[in-house]
Amino acid sequence: MTSPPLPARLSVVVPCFNERANVAPLVARLEAALAGIAWEAVFVDDNSPDGTAAAARAIAARDPRIRCLRRIGRRGLSSAVIEGALSSSAEFVAVIDGDMQHDETRLPLMLTRLAAGEGDIAIGTRYAKGGDAGGLAGGFRQRLSRLGIAFAQLFLPSPVSDPMSGFFMMRREHFEEIAPRLAGSGFKILLDLLFNARPPLKVIEIPYEFRARAFGESKLDALVLAQFAGLLIDRVLHGAVPLRFIAFSGVGLVGVIANLAALAAGRALGLGFSPAQAIATVIAMVVNFQLNNSLTYRDQRLRGARLWRGLALFLLFCGIGAVADLGIARTLYEDHNSLTVSGAAGAIVAVVWNYAISATLVWRTR
Numbered sequence: 001m002t003s004p005p006l007p008a009r010l011s012v013v014v015p016c017f018n019e020r021a022n023v024a025p026l027v028a029r030l031e032a033a034l035a036g037i038a039w040e041a042v043f044v045d046d047n048s049p050d051g052t053a054a055a056a057r058a059i060a061a062r063d064p065r066i067r068c069l070r071r072i073g074r075r076g077l078s079s080a081v082i083e084g085a086l087s088s089s090a091e092f093v094a095v096i097d098g099d100m101q102h103d104e105t106r107l108p109l110m111l112t113r114l115a116a117g118e119g120d121i122a123i124g125t126r127y128a129k130g131g132d133a134g135g136l137a138g139g140f141r142q143r144l145s146r147l148g149i150a151f152a153q154l155f156l157p158s159p160v161s162d163p164m165s166g167f168f169m170m171r172r173e174h175f176e177e178i179a180p181r182l183a184g185s186g187f188k189i190l191l192d193l194l195f196n197a198r199p200p201l202k203v204i205e206i207p208y209e210f211r212a213r214a215f216g217e218s219k220l221d222a223l224v225l226a227q228f229a230g231l232l233i234d235r236v237l238h239g240a241v242p243l244r245f246i247a248f249s250g251v252g253l254v255g256v257i258a259n260l261a262a263l264a265a266g267r268a269l270g271l272g273f274s275p276a277q278a279i280a281t282v283i284a285m286v287v288n289f290q291l292n293n294s295l296t297y298r299d300q301r302l303r304g305a306r307l308w309r310g311l312a313l314f315l316l317f318c319g320i321g322a323v324a325d326l327g328i329a330r331t332l333y334e335d336h337n338s339l340t341v342s343g344a345a346g347a348i349v350a351v352v353w354n355y356a357i358s359a360t361l362v363w364r365t366r
């Protein structure tokens, strides 16, 4: 009879997407860094096509400290971190990227300082004395990162040198208490935690050197940045309006511009107002559908046959909304100066209607 392994004191949550080549080396590094600590690692993989989950399970099959959480039909760094942390029963949870860009040798220091009661959250920072953002690919990424930080700083209760960090540790019970209030979308789980903790978290800053990526590529792209903007808007509105509705409305605005541009093009080609507007409306709806599918509902993105079914539903029901919208386009087109109150009301009715249909019929949560 062998006795069961000791329960972990520290759970290391590793969000990963297409990180197969990094899994085994990362486990080896954690093992070296966390010697003497009862730890476990939870790899949260969003069904990566490269077989990341299988790589994690292969290790888990011989090492009980390793677990793999494989999520299907969803994407997102923040929600992966939340689910990984909530799957843990350890006293402390840490979050670290699965690409070895974060310095795992800082974990014991984070644990010691948290356990000593020096603060509520230990944050790995690239921007305090002793830290280094050298591994950020290119000057553009560096400037972008600094700009985002300066912006986020405006909304934080107390200064944090690296609020975009994806490398931090806190008590699991504390995380659980904040979890129901987290927006959970996009990349910025730390910012989300800092915004939603009541009272504000007392921060311990742990400088580290951000390493260059060895294998694979970054998943941070324009859509991720748009989600970041959404998180800040949400902060300004104090959560009064759902984030999805904000994204949906932003997309709708792009649709209106697409509509007007297509209408002008149709008219220039000699089409009458009504046929030009009809074609422009369909173009705008397709643009809206595509943007909503890849941005607003990124986590439930429709593909293949479901995509076509979704598009058909969207065109059908939003077409009804478009009839309400038609009046506005007409007024704008025929008389530039009469953006009337009734026109604005028409747009609001249309966007609420479209949103209701989208949320319930087109991208309904499975």
Ligand code: GDD
Binding pocket: 014, 015, 016, 017, 018, 019, 044, 045, 046, 075, 076, 077, 080, 096, 097, 098, 099, 101, 136, 145, 164, 165, 166, 167, 187, 217, 218, 219, 220
């Ligand atoms: N499960 C899951 N789902 N994991 C994801 C997803 C996703 O949709 N997107 C990214 N990840 C994982 C990656 O596999 C990686 O382990 C980690 O999250 C960070 O993603 P990267 O694509 O490597 O991001 P980065 O290096 O550009 O950004 C990192 O540095 C930023 C600061 O510059 C992250 O740590 C960010 O959180 C941090 O803000």
Ligand code: MN
Binding pocket: 097, 099, 101, 213, 218
């Ligand atoms: Mn990375």
